[in-house]
Amino acid sequence: MPIALRFAARSNLGLGSKTRNEDSAYASPDMLVLADGMGGHAAGDTASATVVAEVMQLDGESWAADEAAQQLRAAVIRANDRLRAEMEAHAETEGMGTTLVAFLLSGNKLAMANIGDSRAYLVRDGVFSQLTKDHSFVQALLDEGRITQDEAEHHPQRSMVTRVLTGREDDEPDISLREARTGDRYLICSDGLSDYVAGSTIEGIVTSQGSPGDIADRLIEIALKASTRDNVTVVVADVVDGNDPISTTPQIVGAAADRQMGRSEDDTQEQPQQPRTPAEKAAALQRETAPTPPPHQGPPVQHAPGEDYVDDGDTQGMPQLAEEKPRRGRWRWFALGAVLLAMLAAAGLLGYNWTQQQYYVGADKGKVAIFKGVPQKLGPISLSSVDSTTDMAVSTLPSYYRSRVNATMTAKSKSDASRIVENVRAELRKCQVDTSGSNCAP
Known part of the structure; x- marks a missing residue:
C-alpha cells in the first residue's frame, strides 16, 4: 500500500531579543526538513535557508530506499559546500552555521539525516520516542553518566553544540533508514521548543488527538507560554494511506519563507508563472539566500497557514535598507557581532567553570x-x-x-x-x- 505524509509546518520568532527568524523548514507529502541557524554565529538565517534550499531539491524525485539515504547524505554535503561558498563570497557571513534534520520518504521507508541539536520524535502505537541524539556538550555528559536526564534538561550549557554544518569538510551528518507505518506521527523541532518545554509536555501534546496543523499550533503556543527566548519551529507529519486525499502543496516557513516573500507588490504583479516542481521551487529559493540577492524569479511556495505562528520578520526589505544606508547597516552588524562574541565568551566561561567543579x-x-x-x-x-x-x-x-x-x-x-x-x-x-x-x- 502506498503511503504519504499529511503535514504542517509552523515557525515563530520567539520572545527573546532576536530581530529575525534564523530557523527554516520545508514540508511536503514526501519530505520534511528543518534547520536552525546558529544564534551565536553570523547570518544564521542565511545558513538555514541555504541548507533547506539545497536539501529540498530531492523532493519529487524517486529512489530506492538505500539510494534515498545516499542521496540525502550527498545533498547535505552539497548544502555544506554551499555554506562555504557563501562565506567565501560574502565575508560578513563568515562563521555562520546550522543544525539540520531531514526525512525523505521512499516507498515505506524514511531516510533520515541529522546534525546538531534539533530533534526528531516518533509516536507509534501510542508510544513517544526520540529518534535523534543531540550533538551537544550536555548529551556527551549524559552518555557518560555524569549527569542525569533531569539535570540535562536544565543544564546551563544545554545549547552548546559539538557538531553542526559550518562549511568544514568534516561536518558529517548521521544517516539512518527506518520503516514508516500508517498511523505513525513524526515531529521535528528546533531547540526553541525542546529547550523550554518539558519532554513530558511535548509528549502529551504530540500523542493527543488532532490534525498535524492543530498539534503544530499547540506546540508553538506552549513554547510561547514557556517564554521561549529562541526562535521556535516545528514540523508535524502523520503517515497516511497514499490514496487518501492530502494537500500536495509544500510549505516553507521561517527564514526561507521570509526570503521568498521579501519583495514589493509591484514585483508580484510581474512575476512569471509559479515554479511547478520542488527542484524549481528550491532553485527560486536559492536565488534568495545570498545577502544581496537578485530580483525574485517566482512567487513563493505556499506559506504555512496561521499567520500568528509564522514570523515574516525584519528580513523583508533588508536589501533595500542596506542599499540606502550601507554604513549604518555595516556598523549594526559589527555591533551585533561584538555582542554575540561577548555572549559566547561568557557562556563558554560558565561552561568551563562548571567542568572545573567536577x-x-x-x-x-x-x-x-x-x-x-x-x-x-x-x-x-x-x-x-x-x-x-x-x-x-x-x-x-x-x-x-x-x-x-x-x-x-x-x-x-x-x-x-x-x-x-x-x-x-x-x-x-x-x-x-x-x-x-x-x-x-x-
Whole structure:
C-alpha cells in the first residue's frame, strides 16, 4: 500500500531579543526538513535557508530506499559546500552555521539525516520516542553518566553544540533508514521548543488527538507560554494511506519563507508563472539566500497557514535598507557581532567553570589518579587536569577495578573521589592477601 505524509509546518520568532527568524523548514507529502541557524554565529538565517534550499531539491524525485539515504547524505554535503561558498563570497557571513534534520520518504521507508541539536520524535502505537541524539556538550555528559536526564534538561550549557554544518569538510551528518507505518506521527523541532518545554509536555501534546496543523499550533503556543527566548519551529507529519486525499502543496516557513516573500507588490504583479516542481521551487529559493540577492524569479511556495505562528520578520526589505544606508547597516552588524562574541565568551566561561567543579578517578601515566574536570576535549582544549596521583599502579589492580579506572569513575566531589581511591586501595590489599577472588585475576 502506498503511503504519504499529511503535514504542517509552523515557525515563530520567539520572545527573546532576536530581530529575525534564523530557523527554516520545508514540508511536503514526501519530505520534511528543518534547520536552525546558529544564534551565536553570523547570518544564521542565511545558513538555514541555504541548507533547506539545497536539501529540498530531492523532493519529487524517486529512489530506492538505500539510494534515498545516499542521496540525502550527498545533498547535505552539497548544502555544506554551499555554506562555504557563501562565506567565501560574502565575508560578513563568515562563521555562520546550522543544525539540520531531514526525512525523505521512499516507498515505506524514511531516510533520515541529522546534525546538531534539533530533534526528531516518533509516536507509534501510542508510544513517544526520540529518534535523534543531540550533538551537544550536555548529551556527551549524559552518555557518560555524569549527569542525569533531569539535570540535562536544565543544564546551563544545554545549547552548546559539538557538531553542526559550518562549511568544514568534516561536518558529517548521521544517516539512518527506518520503516514508516500508517498511523505513525513524526515531529521535528528546533531547540526553541525542546529547550523550554518539558519532554513530558511535548509528549502529551504530540500523542493527543488532532490534525498535524492543530498539534503544530499547540506546540508553538506552549513554547510561547514557556517564554521561549529562541526562535521556535516545528514540523508535524502523520503517515497516511497514499490514496487518501492530502494537500500536495509544500510549505516553507521561517527564514526561507521570509526570503521568498521579501519583495514589493509591484514585483508580484510581474512575476512569471509559479515554479511547478520542488527542484524549481528550491532553485527560486536559492536565488534568495545570498545577502544581496537578485530580483525574485517566482512567487513563493505556499506559506504555512496561521499567520500568528509564522514570523515574516525584519528580513523583508533588508536589501533595500542596506542599499540606502550601507554604513549604518555595516556598523549594526559589527555591533551585533561584538555582542554575540561577548555572549559566547561568557557562556563558554560558565561552561568551563562548571567542568572545573567536577572530579573523577582515572589513570595517569600508569598510576591511579584523581582528576579535576571532565574527561573530554573541546577542540584542542582539555577539560580536565590531574589533581593528585597515587602510588597504585593500574596494572596491579584487581581486574574489575582496573577496567573501571581505565574507563574513569565519576565522583560527586573531591572527597568522593578520595573515597573511591581508598575503596580501590582496600580491594588491592585484599587481593594481595588472598588472590582467589574473581576480581583478583592479574
